[in-house]
Amino acid sequence: MMKQLLFTNWHLMRIIRLAFALFLFYNAYETHEWFFIIFGVFFLVQVIFNMGCGPKGCSLPNNKNS
Numbered sequence: 001m002m003k004q005l006l007f008t009n010w011h012l013m014r015i016i017r018l019a020f021a022l023f024l025f026y027n028a029y030e031t032h033e034w035f036f037i038i039f040g041v042f043f044l045v046q047v048i049f050n051m052g053c054g055p056k057g058c059s060l061p062n063n064k065n066s
Helices: 002-007 012-031 036-049
Strands: none
Touching: 002 036, 012 036
């Protein structure tokens, strides 16, 4: 299950989040501003679990049952 979650459904936004998380980790290491690690972990969790807004945006489904 975890292997399928990690290796499927990669889209541009997921790749951008991964790059940004890696950039934040690198920046925290280089500048010794360890606060950046919190934001890096936030984006890395979004990458691992494929959470957040996808390529179609963050809108809610438009279902009307009336």
